[in-house]
Amino acid sequence: MHTEKEKHTFEPKIIAFVCTWCTYAGADLAGTSRMQYPANVRVLKFPCTGRIDPVFILKAFQQGADGVLVSGCHPGDCHYIAGNFHARRRFAAFRKLLEFVGVDLGRLQFSWVSAAEGGKWVEMVTGLTEQVRGMGPMQEFKELALEEQWSGSIDTPELQEAYDQI
Amino acid sequence: MSRIGVFVCHCGENISRTVDVERVAAEVGKLPGVAFSTDYKYMCSDPGQGLLKKAIREERLSHVVVAACSPRMHEKTFRKAVESAGLNPFLCEMANIREHCSWVHEDRDEATVKAIEIVGMMVERVKKNRVLPTITVPVTKRSLVIGGGIAGIQAALDIADAGHEVVLVEREPSIGGHMAQLSETFPTLDCSQCIMTPKMVDVANHPRIKLYTYAEIEHVEGYIGNFQVTVRRKARSVIEEKCTGCGVCMEKCPVRKIPNTFDRDLGMRPAIYVPFPQAVPNTPVIDRENCTKFKTGKCGVCQKVCGPGAVDYEQEDRLIVEPVGAIVVATGFDLYSIEEKPKGSSIKGYGEFGHGRIPDVIDGMTFERLASASGPTGGKIMRPSDGREPKQIVFIQCVGSRAREKGISYCSKICCMYTAKHTMLYHHKVHDGQAYVFFMDARTPGKSYDEFWRRSIEEEEAVYIRGMVSRLYQKGDKIVVMGSDISVGVQVEIEADMVVLATAVQPRKGADTLAQKLGISYDKYHFYSEAHAKLRPVECATAGIYLAGACQGPKDIPDTVSQASAAAAKVMTLFARDQLEREPIVARVRETGCVGCFYCKKVCPYGAVEEKEIRDRQGNLVKVVAYVNPGVCGGCGTCQATCPSKSVELDGYTDEQIVAMIESL
Numbered sequence: 104m105h106t107e108k109e110k111h112t113f114e115p116k117i118i119a120f121v122c123t124w125c126t127y128a129g130a131d132l133a134g135t136s137r138m139q140y141p142a143n144v145r146v147l148k149f150p151c152t153g154r155i156d157p158v159f160i161l162k163a164f165q166q167g168a169d170g171v172l173v174s175g176c177h178p179g180d181c182h183y184i185a186g187n188f189h190a191r192r193r194f195a196a197f198r199k200l201l202e203f204v205g206v207d208l209g210r211l212q213f214s215w216v217s218a219a220e221g222g223k224w225v226e227m228v229t230g231l232t233e234q235v236r237g238m239g240p241m242q243e244f245k246e247l248a249l250e251e252q253w254s255g256s257i258d259t260p261e262l263q264e265a266y267d268q269i
Numbered sequence: 270m271s272r273i274g275v276f277v278c279h280c281g282e283n284i285s286r287t288v289d290v291e292r293v294a295a296e297v298g299k300l301p302g303v304a305f306s307t308d309y310k311y312m313c314s315d316p317g318q319g320l321l322k323k324a325i326r327e328e329r330l331s332h333v334v335v336a337a338c339s340p341r342m343h344e345k346t347f348r349k350a351v352e353s354a355g356l357n358p359f360l361c362e363m364a365n366i367r368e369h370c371s372w373v374h375e376d377r378d379e380a381t382v383k384a385i386e387i388v389g390m391m392v393e394r395v396k397k398n399r400v401l402p403t404i405t406v407p408v409t410k411r412s413l414v415i416g417g418g419i420a421g422i423q424a425a426l427d428i429a430d431a432g433h434e435v436v437l438v439e440r441e442p443s444i445g446g447h448m449a450q451l452s453e454t455f456p457t458l459d460c461s462q463c464i465m466t467p468k469m470v471d472v473a474n475h476p477r478i479k480l481y482t483y484a485e486i487e488h489v490e491g492y493i494g495n496f497q498v499t500v501r502r503k504a505r506s507v508i509e510e511k512c513t514g515c516g517v518c519m520e521k522c523p524v525r526k527i528p529n530t531f532d533r534d535l536g537m538r539p540a541i542y543v544p545f546p547q548a549v550p551n552t553p554v555i556d557r558e559n560c561t562k563f564k565t566g567k568c569g570v571c572q573k574v575c576g577p578g579a580v581d582y583e584q585e586d587r588l589i590v591e592p593v594g595a596i597v598v599a600t601g602f603d604l605y606s607i608e609e610k611p612k613g614s615s616i617k618g619y620g621e622f623g624h625g626r627i628p629d630v631i632d633g634m635t636f637e638r639l640a641s642a643s644g645p646t647g648g649k650i651m652r653p654s655d656g657r658e659p660k661q662i663v664f665i666q667c668v669g670s671r672a673r674e675k676g677i678s679y680c681s682k683i684c685c686m687y688t689a690k691h692t693m694l695y696h697h698k699v700h701d702g703q704a705y706v707f708f709m710d711a712r713t714p715g716k717s718y719d720e721f722w723r724r725s726i727e728e729e730e731a732v733y734i735r736g737m738v739s740r741l742y743q744k745g746d747k748i749v750v751m752g753s754d755i756s757v758g759v760q761v762e763i764e765a766d767m768v769v770l771a772t773a774v775q776p777r778k779g780a781d782t783l784a785q786k787l788g789i790s791y792d793k794y795h796f797y798s799e800a801h802a803k804l805r806p807v808e809c810a811t812a813g814i815y816l817a818g819a820c821q822g823p824k825d826i827p828d829t830v831s832q833a834s835a836a837a838a839k840v841m842t843l844f845a846r847d848q849l850e851r852e853p854i855v856a857r858v859r860e861t862g863c864v865g866c867f868y869c870k871k872v873c874p875y876g877a878v879e880e881k882e883i884r885d886r887q888g889n890l891v892k893v894v895a896y897v898n899p900g901v902c903g904g905c906g907t908c909q910a911t912c913p914s915k916s917v918e919l920d921g922y923t924d925e926q927i928v929a930m931i932e933s934l
């Protein structure tokens with residue numbers, strides 16, 4: 104059955120950071136089960152959520168992501184025993200930090216999706232896409248990226264010298 | 270400049286139905302660094318792979334991206350193909366445009382745009398991929414087995430029979446463990462000694478088993494395939510090589526009244542002793558705490574009477590280093606002891622059951638010794654207090670087990686069955702006696718188990734009372750047992766001659782210390798943890814270390830033996846190769862950047878991070894940095910995300926690669 108697709112004025116960009124063993128496999132299962140979800144998501148595969156540095160999330164926002172999804176194995180099921188416990192702690196602190204600097208936490212979602220949960224993957228991606236669509240484009244970090252670019256170029260010898268002295 | 274080749278697969282129509290594959294190949298072909306791009310019906314087929322190899326050679330490709338199904342499906346296939354064309358396999362990546370794109374979207378235009386982005390992302394990633402050499406580690410084809418209960422014995426025999434040397438280390442003076450203490454065994458009631466002792470003798474006589482009894486693990490170094498284990502052989506005071514096992518020393522030793530722990534203190538032994546007559550090895554040991562020679566310097570009788578001159582009062586502990594490639598841990602269990610405070614509990618034991626205060630309240634293992642034909646009573650059931658035969662006997666199950674308030678919430682698994690066995694043994698020996706059992710549930714899954722349990726009720730007429738015992742006390746020479754029968758809701762009071770407590774199976778005391786030496790993990794009770802509860806039940810998460818028997822959780826003999834053979838099979842699989850090959854996805858430390866904070870060491874789930882000293886030419890210590898042992902690293906990357914100075918990198922998932930992907934979007 105082919106349903107007529109709604110046309111939206113704003114298509115958010117969603118970046119997903121997932122571990123190979125659970126969520127990536129869960130997303131594969133959604134595919135083999137021919138489930139359907141919005142095409143806004145781009146998936147980056149990591150060995151484990153333990154490898155996901157919060158800096159990547161910042162980078163994704165700077166790069167124009169409107170929403171970020173981080174997902175791995177359920178607690179206790181990590182392929183590497185405890186990687187996701189470390190990740191959970193790290194992200195708990197990171198969320199606080201983001202909240203503090205004024206990022207709407209509705210743009211960032213952490214979840215556990217197992218290799219058997221193709222359906223949950225679909226719900227997660229669909230839910231986040233709709234939610235972020237409602238929130239509109241993410242501006243803050245794009246501006247930040249520009250600023251960083253601006254202040255980041257050390258193009259005169261004087262600047263270089265000053266920089267070296269710090 | 271890289272010369273990347275991109276190969277877009279139609280997957281029959283699975284991809285091409287929703288994704289315009291030609292357009293993908295054309296668009297991606299315009300990306301900087303891409304030297305060649307094409308599409309093909311079935312990339313994974315023989316001709317598809319042929320096309321890939323031909324292009325690598327003819328186009329002198331430096332990197333490859335195959336846009337097709339999930340890498341979980343065919344990454345290995347394409348990496349192999351790339352390798353056979355002369356490129357390092359890790360210079361090939363897959364872009365998943367089937368499971369993550371064509372199958373989950375309907376709009377052809379949308380799906381095509383997404384596919385182009387996915388492939389573009391992998392193109393940027395692959396540019397940053399580095400040549401990764403396969404890591405090989407040599408394998409020492411010798412195994413260590415820790416613990417000589419039935420688990421350790423079975424594992425050692427299996428491995429040795431397969432042609433490999435085994436070092437078996439047992440803490441006690443003899444191997445055998447708990448099974449050597451049992452009388453008859455459920456569910457068949459064959460005598461434990463009869464099935465156990467031949468195996469013990471096999472161990473002693475096996476040309477490939479090196480047995481160290483009265484010995485412990487001092488120190489473990491190394492990793493899978495290459496462990497160095499230091500074994501402490503405790504001073505036995507008898508030279509094993511000289512002793513013939515004649516036993517004269519034990520006969521002549523003037524100290525005679527030391528309670529024999531093997532017999533649960535029901536019998537006595539001398540100061541120079543073997544724990545039981547069938548001990549393997551049959552070499553005595555001097556219990557220095559109770560020996561007059563060691564206490565006062567006088568005596569020395571055993572040395573005088575020993576023909577071959579095997580007694581050596583000067584003997585000291587010896588440390589021996591054994592190189593092994595694999596380790597099987599089979600240290601078994603301890604029984605919950607009623608007098609002591611259980612772990613994690615502020616309530617002291619089960620004072621209400623009077624164990625230790627009322628002599629005729631005993632535990633299940635003591636009952637085993639009473640019922641054993643080779644035990645201190647020759648198999649006669651009699652009361653420890655006065656030697657009379659008990660005519661009314663009460664068994665209480667779940668003592669300590671499933672008692673959250675005492676800190677043990679698990680089921681000990683074997684007590685329902687051995688209590689049923691005890692009632693049978695009792696009725697076989699005391700024909701006019703009556704056995705009562707207080708129980709919460711009867712848990713009898715297992716082949717022929719429920720039938721066995723029913724037999725104890727239906728044929729042997731044990732009376733089962735569902736409920737708990739609230740109190741027991743001594744009244745004259747009887748023990749009054751008060752409890753409730755919850756199935757009919759009445760209070761029950763039984764005047765018993767003897768009470769047997771089915772006490773909980775607990776991990777060994779000191780199980781955590783051994784685990785720390787081995788670098789393996791354990792649960793909150795201190796049972797050792799397997800790598801995966803369902804799919805890797807005999808392996809530890811630490812590579813090269815395996816588990817067998819009750820050290821991993823409560824188990825009966827059939828389960829213990831199965832697990833031991835499974836662990837042995839895992840060891841043999843490891844020993845089937847001379848070199849271990851592993852994926853080179855491992856972390857590496859950049860020593861110049863490392864500040865030696867060792868956060869990585871703290872978070873590494875595998876204990877792969879070591880401390881390494883950096884010295885200058887004069888040998889002065891410059892600094893201490895982290896070193897990741899590639900044989901041990903599991904490749905999760907947790908260290909990298911944790912490292913504050915960004916000095917450790919996981920090959921195959923470097924920051925460069927990931928940032929390149931994010932930036933492509």
Ligand SMILES: Cc1cc2nc3c(=O)[nH]c(=O)nc-3n(C[C@H](O)[C@H](O)[C@H](O)COP(=O)(O)OP(=O)(O)OC[C@H]3O[C@@H](n4cnc5c(N)ncnc54)[C@H](O)[C@@H]3O)c2cc1C
Nearest residue numbers: 416418419420440446447454455601602633818819825826
């Ligand atoms: C009362 C009772 C009755 C039972 N009846 C039955 C029955 O009828 N049928 C049945 O199937 N099962 C029965 N069982 C269960 C059976 O005893 C166990 O399944 C079996 O003994 C487990 O074997 P194991 O080798 O894992 O452990 P263990 O028998 O405990 O052996 C472990 C060995 O390791 C040694 N060790 C410990 N720590 C170290 C160390 N650090 N270094 C070196 N060596 C060490 C110990 O000295 C011991 O020799 C009964 C258990 C009890 C308590």
Ligand code: SF4
Nearest residue numbers: 512513515516518575
């Ligand atoms: S120590 Fe000597 S006397 Fe004692 S058992 Fe050994 S050989 Fe016999």
Ligand code: SF4
Nearest residue numbers: 873902903905906908
């Ligand atoms: S990648 Fe994982 S297993 Fe390897 S050293 Fe780092 S934390 Fe340990």
Ligand code: FES
Nearest residue numbers: 122151175176181
């Ligand atoms: S492997 Fe999935 S979270 Fe660690």
